[in-house]
Amino acid sequence: MISAVFENYHYSVVIILMMTGLYVVFSSRNLIKKLVGLSVFQTSVFLLYITIGKVAGGQPPILVDDGHGGGHGDGKDHHAEVATNLLAGGEAKVGGAQHSAEVLYSNPLPHVLILTAIVVGVATLAIGLALVVRIREVYGSIEEDVIADLDHRYNLEGTAD
């Protein structure tokens, strides 16, 4: 049990970050702190994706000339194909990689995916912060309780103060 946690320590890191982020989102009543929690939560997912793209002993997915190919087109295509085959299985197939002469690549696809997710995360954070600025201007507070209280009074009176 304990050894499983340490062998897959990267998953432990992801889970700890994920839960920390979610807890901050739900527990804090300050709008900025909530956004911080949300960012931590999203970042943990970036880590999750990056760890599943890593192949033990794999190098960056750049074509290298390892001598016997001589640089002609067919050899390169062959390399690319081997890499794809290996990576389709993710980490599970790493142990079965007998092509010792071939180059082992890490899977670039999750990195590309997470690049998109990072952009999305930045956009969300930007919109969120912009909203907090507007809320601060209109309500004069960024504490959720104060805002809920003001809204409640507004509901009872039917007029804005």
Added chain:
Amino acid sequence: MDFLSFMPEWLITHGAAVLVIMPLLLGAITAILPSERLAWFVTLFVTVFSTVTAFAILLVIFGGETQLYKMGGWDPPHGIAYVIDGLNAPIIFLICSMALLTTLYGLKSVVAEVEPKKRAPFYAAFMLGMAGLLGMVVTGDAFNVFVFLEVSSISTYVLVAMGASRDRRALAASYNYLILGSIGATFFVIGLGFLYMETGTLNMADIGGILRNLDGGSRVSMVAFGFITVGLGLKLAMFPLHLWLPGAYAHAPTMVTVFLASTATKAALYLMLRFTFTVFDVSFDYVFTVLTFIITGLGCAAMLLGSLSAIFQTDARRTLAYSSIAQVGYMLLGVGMLTAMGLTASYVHVLNHAVIKGALFFALGAFWYRYGITRTEDFAGLGKMMPWTMGAFTLGGLSLIGVPLTAGFISKLQLARAALDRGWEWAVVVIMVSSILAIFYIGRLLLAAYFQSPPEIDGEVVERNEAPLIILIPMWFLALLSIGIGIYYSDFVVQLGQNASDVLLQGDRP
């Protein structure tokens, strides 16, 4: 098929991509347009164009074809494929046509509800949201779904917040939606990560094939299914995850509320169907268990508690928002039955509810446009003050309750039949109770509007002041459509539902 002969060939072949790219490109340009009127015309152009394209594609699909569009000519599963079949073609047409109607409506209502300098960006965000929804529905690539989900969500946060010049609570509502929506989307992307770990591919059909070969896969796919269900559940306002919805619907500009109510939750429900039946399969025991016991239960809870909460709201928009949560419950109940009849009923209700809620929210927007009314207590005498608008509201309300000869009746009848077919008599009781609760929350508004006299201000009775024609046209179109579906087109809508359930259940055939 005459209509198709007028369409250029390229529009049919590239239709799937054009639908998404048009609003994306022109939306970006609209953001910097100097004049709001120009921005409106661009939006109108995009929505008319998309509606025509979507209609042509719908006709092609109705002819029994399935369109597979390869982005950039790359073959799936390595390239991104856009797939249009009997399941998503009606939803695409629904999104485009609702966008067209709301744009017509927006000519007047946006002027009343959004600050002048924000109107051109408003239309830009609207088009981005539309592009996101269309992309979510049309794509066959799981990660692409996430990207478009976020495109539509982020522009929706902005659109909801634009309601702040009418009602400052829109800001807090938008913030809540942002927090919950982002958590939902992140849950979804975690689920996709696990699916990718298990299968090594992102193409939905490919994932589905691999998972079926693995007979459901290991615990990793099980966890993936959980994350994806919760993530999409947040987006479609599944019962305990619905907290963002009332605020967002109540305080957003009317045009946005109508568009959200009739398309956003529907697109999310479509994704749920697609993931549950195409990517995963009901023959996997974990999918079967979750749908039969959890989704059905949550659907029933939503039907009862959503309708009950709707009765006690003081704001008419909130009443309808809680009613939307209840209606999502009907759809989930149909999905949870896992039979062809249940899925048909659920799909029919998706289409009907979009029409009904569109008409109702249009009418509520018109009340605000003329008299600044959103509270239920201010409804007194509206039947005399705005007879045409109130007429459309009445038709929509009756349809929501499920009075015979209306669209709501068709879908509830289908659902009740499906429940009896499945042997779930208790579900029929739940449908009945929820419909009776609907009589209360709609009836309360109708009673006040027709049987109370208009209020007096300074000793004078408030005069009749009907909404402008451009607001009445889309509203009455939807109201009459909901009656038309009930009387003439019920077979057609049910046929659409059956096509969809055929697509969903084809995995079960060996």
